[in-house]
Amino acid sequence: MKLPDERVWSLFKRHWQHTLTYWSVFFSFGLCIAFLGPTILDLRCQTQSTLQQITWVFFSQQFFLLVGSSLGGLFKKSLLSSLSALLFCTFVISLVFAAIPLCDHVVLLSVAMAIAGSSMGVIDTIANRQLVKLYQKDSATFLQALHFFIGLGALVSPLVADPFLSDDNCVLGTNLTANSSSSSWDLQHLRSSMAGQGAVPRHISQYPLHTEGVVITRVSYAFWIMALINLPVPAAVLALMFHERLLPCSSSSQPLLDKNSPSSKSHIMDSEEGHGSLFGCCHPAKVRGHPASFFLLHALGGAILFITDGIIGSYAGFVYTYAVSPPLLMGHKTAGCLDSVFWASITVGRLAFIYLSCKFTAPKLLTFSLVGVILVQCLLLIFYSSCEFLFIGTCVLGLCISSVFPSMLAFTEDILDYKGCATTVLVTCASTGEMMLQLLVGSVIHSQGSFFFLLCCTIASFIGFCLFLLFLYTQHVHTSLYTDLSENTEMKEKPKIEGS
Incomplete structure (x- = not known):
């Protein structure tokens, strides 16, 4: 082997x-x-x-x-x-x-x-x-x-x-x-x-x-x-x-x-039920014959990436605004480095996860990543007045969140046996989250102040982890349904084989 x-x-x-x-x-x-x-x-x-x-x-x-x-x-x-x-x-x-x-x-x-x-x-x-x-x-x-x-x-x-x-x-x-x-x-x-x-x-x-x-x-x-x-x-x-x-x-x-x-x-x-456009995924021919868990997995996987890619876009877009505002009041040159640190850590994280994905399963990597994102966001809230920890937290956040999209995509397609519209749905949801969550966080910062930038990202990370737990439960139900279905099919076909 x-x-x-x-x-x-x-x-x-x-x-x-x-x-x-x-x-x-x-x-x-x-x-x-x-x-x-x-x-x-x-x-x-x-x-x-x-x-x-x-x-x-x-x-x-x-x-x-x-x-x-x-x-x-x-x-x-x-x-x-x-x-x-x-x-x-x-x-x-x-x-x-x-x-x-x-x-x-x-x-x-x-x-x-x-x-x-x-x-x-x-x-x-x-x-x-x-x-x-x-x-x-x-x-x-x-x-x-x-x-x-x-x-x-x-x-x-x-x-x-x-x-x-x-x-x-x-x-x-x-x-x-x-x-x-x-x-x-x-x-x-x-x-x-x-x-x-x-x-x-x-x-x-x-x-x-x-x-x-x-x-x-x-x-x-x-x-x-x-x-x-x-x-x-x-x-x-x-x-x-x-x-x-x-x-x-x-x-x-x-x-x-x-x-x-x-x-x-x-x-x-x-195949006829393969990876189509987002609108083709809703065709009645594709909907027919699948249990509700099949479609719920698409929805939950898309929602998780909506949240996590939204966090990436919001953090990259507004960490500078947060850094130059009270109570941190960083210099503009120092604060301008935060975005570069964030993208560099995402790049390094994805490079590291190439190796880790050979050693660990996607559910373990996703659990580690999403829990890490929550812990970093909470620590950023606790040490909200520390310039040094903002740099450390930005780096660790980039490392943790870097692998969520590729791991989630591979995990979802594996569960659905590579025959649904998972890739199209997940990519579209991630792009939507990246655009919409930035608008939402930007509006909150504009009306409530820059501190609410961290609060919004922390709440979003908790929601993302809860959705992932629900995704794991739905995966368990979905796997059980298909196992029972395959066993029943084999029992019905067995007499025909014996009588032939």
Whole structure:
């Protein structure tokens, strides 16, 4: 019998080109998800818009990411359609990067971000689904690695952008003041407050930045560099399509998967009740014949990821706001490091969980992660006035919460025997939570004060753990129902076999 490490390595060697390609498209996803915060003020100058107007691009990206996630399941009929969609979306992301410097109006920039968000959503659903289909019961390890590449891309794009960001107001108005250092401080403060994933800063109207005048910004170079960095990703997808003989120039040959893999049909063609779009999951043909626990597992799994991805988005978006407010009153440069620490710890956590997922089952990893999130949030509440513990807590929170999405996705698909709509439902719910919980927490901070940021995240973490306990109970009931059903089926078929 092969050890888990040996089996995983053997599977990887068999499917290495598929796996590396799906990992690379998630690097493209990460590049696109993290660049907006650091560059948003230079983009404000480029479009000569107000801060209130430019923050609509955050909503445009997040909303269409949700739309793309729900529609990504439409590309389900074959490996060709899935890879074609990935090829198109990754190439579109490079085109969007290249086109952003040409967007001289906030509406054009919002349209560009909507296109990028839709592509990101499709990538999110397809890459997760294809890896789950490829590895099935061994998918947890490879999903952890997949989501590590999001963090890697999210670390690279701000590093690329940083040398090209303006140090001072990048629109020089006609009434310039001599106090340029104050203007530079305001710009750095605003950039740090907007550096969170999808963050929308509060009280931004108090900063009188110019909207008319001479535009001085070099951020275009950052976007062109990111467009070039991303180009190898669609090239990798194209290479995989050529390797699998899915391109027109190789159409005379039988697809390679058909020749080499006995399970190729399940990889190339989904079953009739397979992973469809979010709306296709509600089709009466899919609903019929399944117990209530089957659908409750979808709902609970989606709700858990709604909460946990919402916590990630809210913490990344508002930890800076909390840090610079009373009682902490951190300096803006110090507080600006918190978001980087959080994303770096998530990336390191996903790297560590690649190994841990080979050693421990998904339920154990999820229990450890969710309990860890609760403990860290409670300690952050207790030591709410400690700047040092905020950094420690941010780091540990990122490590704990990093593995929840890939572990939950692998666990749910395993329970449902890889025949439902779990991937599409879970990815869509996670995207929805990331958008909606940020809006909710932002509204609470705006009305009640920054301390309620920690309180909201703590309450959400308790709700997420309670939902997970309910998920485990539903899984037990669901497994018992299917065991009884299979035993009854065998008893009915046995006489027929004996009499034949």
